[in-house]
Structures are given as structure tokens and as C-alpha cells.
Amino acid sequence: MEFEALRQQCLACTRCPLCETRTHVVFGMGAPDAEVLFVGEGPGQNEDEQGLPFVGRSGKLLDQYLDAVDLSRASNVFIANIVKCRPPQNRDPLPEERAACMPWLKEQIALIRPKIVVCLGRIAAQQLIRPDFSVTREHGQFFEQEGVWYMATLHPAALLRNPRQKPDAFGDFVALRQKITEVCTHTYG
Ligand code: URA
Numbered sequence: 001m002e003f004e005a006l007r008q009q010c011l012a013c014t015r016c017p018l019c020e021t022r023t024h025v026v027f028g029m030g031a032p033d034a035e036v037l038f039v040g041e042g043p044g045q046n047e048d049e050q051g052l053p054f055v056g057r058s059g060k061l062l063d064q065y066l067d068a069v070d071l072s073r074a075s076n077v078f079i080a081n082i083v084k085c086r087p088p089q090n091r092d093p094l095p096e097e098r099a100a101c102m103p104w105l106k107e108q109i110a111l112i113r114p115k116i117v118v119c120l121g122r123i124a125a126q127q128l129i130r131p132d133f134s135v136t137r138e139h140g141q142f143f144e145q146e147g148v149w150y151m152a153t154l155h156p157a158a159l160l161r162n163p164r165q166k167p168d169a170f171g172d173f174v175a176l177r178q179k180i181t182e183v184c185t186h187t188y189g
């Protein structure tokens with residue numbers, strides 16, 4: 001399947017009950033040939049309204065961290081979420097909703113073929129790295145799975161709530177920049 005076809009199918013998805021309360025499916029955005037894929041938890045209110053990932057306050061902060069290491073959704077990364085539809089009241093997506101939605105992310109990964117996947121926060125890290133993953137203890141560390149490097153960092157929304165964690169997150173992006181220079185071929189031109 002090709003990327004635009006996958007996107008069109010995903011936009012019509014009714015595999016889980018989140019389809020009943022969503023305004024827009026948030027498929028993701030960025031460079032389809034990105035070597036670095038960022039994965040958040042799920043759309044919030046702004047994302048649901050606009051149909052785009054990370055467009056609210058946490059998105060602004062994420063874009064600042066990306067810019068600090070010469071990354072951007074306009075040129076060299078792709079940004080997606082574990083669930084593509086907003087959970088009501090921004091509650092955590094339920095295990096069955098995550099499971100229902102994972103095939104979309106799997107297909108995105110199969111088409112993009114990223115070298116590095118960065119999990120934004122606990123939900124993505126526990127889904128993609130290990131069910132008992134601790135972001136507090138293990139953020140910034142790289143784990144290889146089937147030839148792809150996975151790393152988790154603090155969710156930007158958590159940084160907005162607790163700005164004292166911002167230096168930790170910045171350190172993760174510096175580690176990411178280093179990893180990109182080691183394993184990527186065209187992210188930095
Ligand atoms: N938080 C997320 O996890 N994903 C988004 O797209 C926006 C906020």
C-alpha cells in the first residue's frame with residue numbers, strides 16, 4: 001500500500017468506539033521519507049479540531065525542541081500518535097483502543113521505514129518499547145528492536161506541567177542528534 005492510500009483508509013476508520021466522538025482522524029504529518037518518527041499518545045482538542053498532530057501548546061514546545069537539533073515536521077521528521085482519534089476528555093487511550101489502532105501505526109512504520117522512533121511519553125513508550133517502561137528512569141536511552149532504534153523522552157505536555165524536567169528532555173534531544181549522525185543518511189542533508 002502506498003502512503004496516500006493508507007491515509008485515505010485511516011481517515012475513514014471505524015475500528016474502535018473513538019470514531020463516534022472524534023471530529024477528525026489525526027493520521028500524522030511530516031516527511032514520508034523521514035528517518036526519524038515521533039510518536040505521541042493521541043490527539044487532544046486542538047488536534048481533533050484541526051486534524052493535525054501536536055498543534056496546541058505541547059506542539060509548540062515540541063517544535064522548539066525539534067528546531068534546537070535541526071529537525072522539523074516540514075522537512076525531516078514524521079509525527080504520529082498511538083491512537084488517531086481523540087479520547088473524550090483527553091483520558092488515556094484504553095488498551096483495546098490502542099490495540100485496535102496499532103495496525104495503522106505499524107503500516108506507517110512499514111512505509112516510512114524510520115531508522116529511529118522517538119516515543120513521546122509513557123503511553124507510546126509502553127506500547128512500542130516495553131509494557132513496564134519507565135520514562136522517568138529510562139528516558140534518553142536507545143533500544144534496538146528489529147533493526148530500528150527506539151528512544152523515549154518526556155511528553156511535552158508533562159514538560160508544560162513540570163518545567164523543571166526541561167533540561168532532561170533537552171539532553172534527550174542532544175542524544176537524539178548524536179544517534180542521527182550515527183545511523184541516518186539524509187536527515188541532516
Ligand atoms: N499530545 C499527543 O500525545 N499527541 C498529539 O498529537 C497532541 C498532544
Ligand code: SF4
Pocket residue numbers: 010013014015016017018019025083084085097100101104
Ligand atoms: Fe480507528 Fe484508531 Fe480512530 Fe479507533 S482511534 S477509530 S482504531 S483510527
